[in-house]
Every structure is written in C-alpha cells, then in structure tokens.
Amino acid sequence: MTAIPTFGFSAFALEPFPELEPGADLAGAITSVLASTGTELQDGDVVVVASKAVSVAEKRYVDLASVVVGPEALELSARTGKPAEVVQLILDSSDSYFLVTDRGPIIARHTLGFQLTSAGIDRAGPQGAWLLPVDPDASARALRDALIAHAGAEVAVVVADSDGRADRRGATVISIGAAGVGPLRVTEYGGKRQEETFTDLIAAAAGIILGQRGRGAPVAVLRGVAYESSDAGVVSMLQRRP
DSSP states (O other), X not given: OBXXXXXXXXXXXXXXXXXXXXXXXXXXXXXXXXXXTTOOOOTTOEXXXXXXXXXXXXXXXXXXXXXXXXXHHHHHHXXXXXXXXXXXXXXXXXXXXXXXXXXXXXEEEETTSOEEXXXXXXXXXXXXXXXXXXXXXXXXXXXXXXXXXXXXXXXXXXXXXXXXXXXXXXXXXXXXXXXXXXXXXXXXETTEEEEEEHHHHHHHHHHTTSSOTTTOOOEEEEESOOOOOOOOOGGGXXXXXX
16 A cells, blocks of 8 residues: 655654653553643654663563673673673574674674664663563554553554664664554555655654653654554564564
8 A cells, every 4th residue: 555645743752751660651651741741642643662661661671690691792792892791682682693893883683583783782781781672562552552541542652772783883763663553654656666664764753852862751752644554563574573
C-alpha cells in the first residue's frame, strides 16, 4: 500500500520527567507528566520512548562485578580499551561482531537481529550496565495499550535507541520496537517503488529532542505524522530475524 503523505508535524518532549527507578511504571510516569504539564495525548500521536527508559522499567540492569570474563573478551578489551566486563556482555548479547578500526568501535549483530554498536549495551556508571529490553516490540505494545487505557487516545509507540554507524563518527537514533505504526513505508513515484524504514525516520525525528546528555527527557511525542496502523513490529523488517 502506498504511503499516506505527511505534510508537516510537530514534536515535543515530555518534561520535566522523573528519574526512573528499576521496575518503575513507565506508562504511569508518562501519564503523570502529561497531567502535571496539562498536556493531552491525541489520536494519531506517536509516543517515542528511549530504550534505556524501557530497560530501567524492565529491570535490565547488570552488575559488572557479576560478569565472568572469558579470553575473547579480555583480548577485545585490550584492543579497544573497553572494560572487559562490558565486552563480555557485548559478546553474550550477540552472535557476531566486527571492529570498525583496529581499536573499535565494536559493531555487533544482537541476538534480537539488530546490528548495533556495542550490542546496544548502555553503561550505568563504572559498576553497571543496561541491556536492551528482552522483546522491544512486546514492550512497545504493552506501553501502547497502557497509554491508550490511561489517556483514552489511540496512539502508537516507538522504542528508540541511539546507535553509531560503521561508516561515520557520531550517533544517530533508530527504532528497535514499535506498536500501532507500520515499520515500513512504501513510496511510489515515476514507476519506482521504495520501502523506507519508517519507524527509524520517526525515531530520528524524535532524537533531535530526545534524551540529550544532561537533559533527561526520555519521552517525546510526534503529532501530525501520517501512518498505517500495524502491530507487525520492528522485527518484521529485519533482514535476519531472531
């Protein structure tokens, strides 16, 4: 089906957002911020949530002192300068990897099917790390359902993760989970057909304002984006599925 055109949209962060504790009710935190700021979700809004917020709510924390480091992780740690415990978590979370340069970064194919810098491992200070959600699409669906129940608006949810690319410096933002919005958008013009990773475009748009260092804004809302409703999830567009 050819894409519904989007002629313009707005985006805003939900802030100030509370510091989340492991096991926190993420949907409850979002609705509390909506209430305290006098903001209402509208039908068609896309709520974009940083993957770390989902990981915190799902208690995906790992104490680095509990990680048993193997020889391969020790060798990679020596080459890249990354702590051996973090490298071991990268290896444990992926089925293959390569180094962009002799000293990294490490680009890993996560067992979920994503190709991510450091397998999506997010440091939590010197003692810990956050793993990705176990099933980001399921996390997006659960959050979408809870937000609809709380807010009464038919919204979609995208779980976004910052990630680097092997061909350039810096980081961008991609989608790793989605609910209520089709992950692929098909455009046709002049007899040519193109599939676009639509939820990645949504995540990148939100990334302009989402969770910048020191800001603490893990949730953004995009309003006015036209999309096809779908629960196919990000997994449906992966070249290699888990």
